[in-house]
Amino acid sequence: xxxxxxxxxxxxxxxxxxHLEQRISYGEFPPGSLLPSERKLAEQxxxxxxxxxxAFAELRSMGIIESRTGSGTRVSKSKWGATPKxxxxxxxxxxxxxxxxNLPFMRKIREALTQQPSLIDFASGELAADLAxxxxxxxxxxxxxxxxxxxxxxxxxxxxxxxxxxxxLARYRGIRTTESSILITSGSQQSLYLITQCLLSPxxxxxxxxxxxxxSLPMFQSAGLRLFRLPVDQHGVRPDDIRALYKKHxxxxxxxxxNYQNPTGTVLGAERRKQVLDVASELALPIVEDxxxxxxAYEGNPPPPxxxxxxxxxxxxxxxxxxxxxxxxxxxxxxAPRSIVERLADARQQMDFxxxxxxxxxxxxxxxxxxxxxxxxxxxxxxxxxRDLIIEALRKELPDLVTFxxxxxxxxxxxxxxxxxxxxxLLDEAIRKGVVFVPGSVYGSDSxxxxxxxxxxxxxxxxxxxxxxxxxxxxxxxERSCLD
Amino acid sequence: xxxxxxxxxxxxxxxxxxHLEQRISYGEFPPGSLLPSERKLAEQxxxxxxxxxxAFAELRSMGIIESRTGSGTRVSKSKWGATPKxxxxxxxxxxxxxxxxNLPFMRKIREALTQQPSLIDFASGELAADLAxxxxxxxxxxxxxxxxxxxxxxxxxxxxxxxxxxxxLARYRGIRTTESSILITSGSQQSLYLITQCLLSPxxxxxxxxxxxxxSLPMFQSAGLRLFRLPVDQHGVRPDDIRALYKKHxxxxxxxxxNYQNPTGTVLGAERRKQVLDVASELALPIVEDxxxxxxAYEGNPPPPxxxxxxxxxxxxxxxxxxxxxxxxxxxxxxAPRSIVERLADARQQMDFxxxxxxxxxxxxxxxxxxxxxxxxxxxxxxxxxRDLIIEALRKELPDLVTFxxxxxxxxxxxxxxxxxxxxxLLDEAIRKGVVFVPGSVYGSDSxxxxxxxxxxxxxxxxxxxxxxxxxxxxxxxERSCLD
Numbered sequence: 013x014x015x016x017x018x019x020x021x022x023x024x025x026x027x028x029x030x031h032l033e034q035r036i037s038y039g040e041f042p043p044g045s046l047l048p049s050e051r052k053l054a055e056q057x058x059x060x061x062x063x064x065x066x067a068f069a070e071l072r073s074m075g076i077i078e079s080r081t082g083s084g085t086r087v088s089k090s091k092w093g094a095t096p097k098x099x100x101x102x103x104x105x106x107x108x109x110x111x112x113x114n115l116p117f118m119r120k121i122r123e124a125l126t127q128q129p130s131l132i133d134f135a136s137g138e139l140a141a142d143l144a145x146x147x148x149x150x151x152x153x154x155x156x157x158x159x160x161x162x163x164x165x166x167x168x169x170x171x172x173x174x175x176x177x178x179x180x181l182a183r184y185r186g187i188r189t190t191e192s193s194i195l196i197t198s199g200s201q202q203s204l205y206l207i208t209q210c211l212l213s214p215x216x217x218x219x220x221x222x223x224x225x226x227x228s229l230p231m232f233q234s235a236g237l238r239l240f241r242l243p244v245d246q247h248g249v250r251p252d253d254i255r256a257l258y259k260k261h262x263x264x265x266x267x268x269x270x271n272y273q274n275p276t277g278t279v280l281g282a283e284r285r286k287q288v289l290d291v292a293s294e295l296a297l298p299i300v301e302d303x304x305x306x307x308x309a310y311e312g313n314p315p316p317p318x319x320x321x322x323x324x325x326x327x328x329x330x331x332x333x334x335x336x337x338x339x340x341x342x343x344x345x346x347x348a349p350r351s352i353v354e355r356l357a358d359a360r361q362q363m364d365f366x367x368x369x370x371x372x373x374x375x376x377x378x379x380x381x382x383x384x385x386x387x388x389x390x391x392x393x394x395x396x397x398x399r400d401l402i403i404e405a406l407r408k409e410l411p412d413l414v415t416f417x418x419x420x421x422x423x424x425x426x427x428x429x430x431x432x433x434x435x436x437x438l439l440d441e442a443i444r445k446g447v448v449f450v451p452g453s454v455y456g457s458d459s460x461x462x463x464x465x466x467x468x469x470x471x472x473x474x475x476x477x478x479x480x481x482x483x484x485x486x487x488x489x490x491e492r493s494c495l496d
Numbered sequence: 497x498x499x500x501x502x503x504x505x506x507x508x509x510x511x512x513x514x515h516l517e518q519r520i521s522y523g524e525f526p527p528g529s530l531l532p533s534e535r536k537l538a539e540q541x542x543x544x545x546x547x548x549x550x551a552f553a554e555l556r557s558m559g560i561i562e563s564r565t566g567s568g569t570r571v572s573k574s575k576w577g578a579t580p581k582x583x584x585x586x587x588x589x590x591x592x593x594x595x596x597x598n599l600p601f602m603r604k605i606r607e608a609l610t611q612q613p614s615l616i617d618f619a620s621g622e623l624a625a626d627l628a629x630x631x632x633x634x635x636x637x638x639x640x641x642x643x644x645x646x647x648x649x650x651x652x653x654x655x656x657x658x659x660x661x662x663x664x665l666a667r668y669r670g671i672r673t674t675e676s677s678i679l680i681t682s683g684s685q686q687s688l689y690l691i692t693q694c695l696l697s698p699x700x701x702x703x704x705x706x707x708x709x710x711x712s713l714p715m716f717q718s719a720g721l722r723l724f725r726l727p728v729d730q731h732g733v734r735p736d737d738i739r740a741l742y743k744k745h746x747x748x749x750x751x752x753x754x755n756y757q758n759p760t761g762t763v764l765g766a767e768r769r770k771q772v773l774d775v776a777s778e779l780a781l782p783i784v785e786d787x788x789x790x791x792x793a794y795e796g797n798p799p800p801p802x803x804x805x806x807x808x809x810x811x812x813x814x815x816x817x818x819x820x821x822x823x824x825x826x827x828x829x830x831x832a833p834r835s836i837v838e839r840l841a842d843a844r845q846q847m848d849f850x851x852x853x854x855x856x857x858x859x860x861x862x863x864x865x866x867x868x869x870x871x872x873x874x875x876x877x878x879x880x881x882x883r884d885l886i887i888e889a890l891r892k893e894l895p896d897l898v899t900f901x902x903x904x905x906x907x908x909x910x911x912x913x914x915x916x917x918x919x920x921x922l923l924d925e926a927i928r929k930g931v932v933f934v935p936g937s938v939y940g941s942d943s944x945x946x947x948x949x950x951x952x953x954x955x956x957x958x959x960x961x962x963x964x965x966x967x968x969x970x971x972x973x974x975e976r977s978c979l980d
Contacts, residue, residue, distance in 0.1 A: 042809030
């Protein structure tokens, strides 16, 4: 990101005016488009707002921009000579399209993280740099000669990686499968996107957990699906609820995250797993089992996946390296009947022409390397340690104001707030205190919940972050009692 | 791919029966699903068809599969105990979904290439292994320490790569832009997919070249767009046709591939470029300029892109490494107003959560390495050489039966067949002779055209392939005259 040069002989405002003029002339801001506000630019460029006001005045005097009270500053349309030339109405194009934009809360969180990278991040559902096997992967990349052909890859994904996954799934998850039943995807997100786009039609009813990270994904709405809720209690969803939804709405698919569910951390009970499979085979109903967190199980083995118990062929199984190795690899997988794998591989070719072979080779190397097992052991210990830290911090900072159940695996702590506060105000206030989290309403639940991801922040940040969050929460409560 | 062990004490058919039983029990072929035909399995496993017939008989006697005359062999539904258990109707799910499958010709070509990797490939629009900088990239990967954080990447793409692309685009394409105006995609295919999904709505009219590779992409139909044609003559599309389509159908976007157009190899004339931009600014109409081939220009510099002449902000510019370095990198880019880049980046997060940072780092390394420029020089010379080879072969083998214009850049030769032959029959016959190409009708043109990609085959294969193609064509002509 460009910043003005404080050693330069040119004044700051002149530098900023020149810089903006260049970006406008290059087309980043076409005629008629809105410039960032004075306040925002001042933040981005680390200058006083008055400096930006001077720069804008300079550009205005040159006829390059126009400001109107209340509607911000726009690039002039009239700058471009005598002939009437028209820029496409890009705003209207950006607002069009059948694919919905991200939820406002998610965009606000991302924007906050982009603009203030120093924020303590309890929002991003990923591992901290020190939990990911960065050094191991760098080592594998420099040791191994990647001389294979760099053409378009097999539409289902790199064959050696699929072969390695066959052994991996048998060994770690008790799933017996074949390489032709595996589709490599760029992660669970792409697996779900392909399923919603290619196996379901607009108007179809599907069942998802409540709360569920599925609600945070506009892809379900973009695909025109009707979403019905399966409430999650302390042992996960109730199988009878699936049957009831089928009878009432003819649901065509059920999306479940049985181990260390996102966001609640719940584990689906053993008896319920069998019943879910029974209901599925009774109704010929496909179950999408998303299992990103299982190998983080803090103590002992995680419960076996539905897929490993599925004798009828009801389950589409989704896994990924994102939460157990590195999200930056962008490698996930789906296990499905061959006809489904082929259909999805074909569609994916149309969308992005498949994945780069390079991260697939790296993932395959890592999976069969001697680094994998010790990495998992270390990851489990460190995640458990971070979970303990965040619980300790919450007990210290907010002993009477939050309730939660300690998760036995995964990355997330789901917290109920005892006082009633406004989701959006709490987020704004927390950002001001230097912390981001995800409001529970993003996951389709009532307001009054918070999802803390404790995997992303460092051990030092966890205490600081919870203390910032506690300050924000207390201020909102005080404010409310003043109004009472 | 598994093959029976000819040294084993078990007979081939028993091995095959065991192998199939395993794949069925693992869920690759769920109850009720269709198995591959005896013929296809025999081909895949390198055995006689009679061996597969024996294996099927074995499985049938065990009640695992059922054959019915005329409807193939299916996995039994009744194998699964007394309680009635139902597998989801996966076939119906695979056929559902709003996203359309690939064109039948394209699927046939891909299937042929998967099953007979020895086919001479004039169909895949990509570089041969010896044209891609495989060694250079392997070298860069082993020399450079990739120790950066492996988390989710910036939604617009890896910042250093965007910075390098700013210099690359200025130097090689005369395009002045900023890093915030660049979106890294997994290639032109993903750029187009994002545009059609996120900037256009079902029912919108758009203009595409005729013929055009856009017709080969079901994504346009999947997005519900109405396609209107801009005929391509020897100097590309006629600007007045754009105006006429706008008046008649209110087209909302124009898709152009001005340099070495796919499939025709045509270059849009200099005067027409100016007029296209004039029409665009007159009508406030966005132009999507796809420019994958420009840096392959065999002699001299390629014509400047529309984007470099666009003072109004009408052009969305798309580029990629696929045709000038390696398609397996899966790295492309789009240059667009900031509002558009942000909208598409946001949507892409929903679809696949962005690209792996690893190939982006590799691409950035390659772009600024001392290997890049010599690679381009070598690529241009070799492509020109291959173009000369295919033209020589066609003149020798089919002097009176094909006509074409020699392209000055790119990967493709567009051939008109003088005799009238059936597209599909010609492709089938050519595959039998060991050659694949893409029938012209895939690109929306009338039948009677063929696209030969000469970049993928080796120099030795080009002559052999054209001679196989010539045989196929002559046989069809003979067959037809027998029928006359």
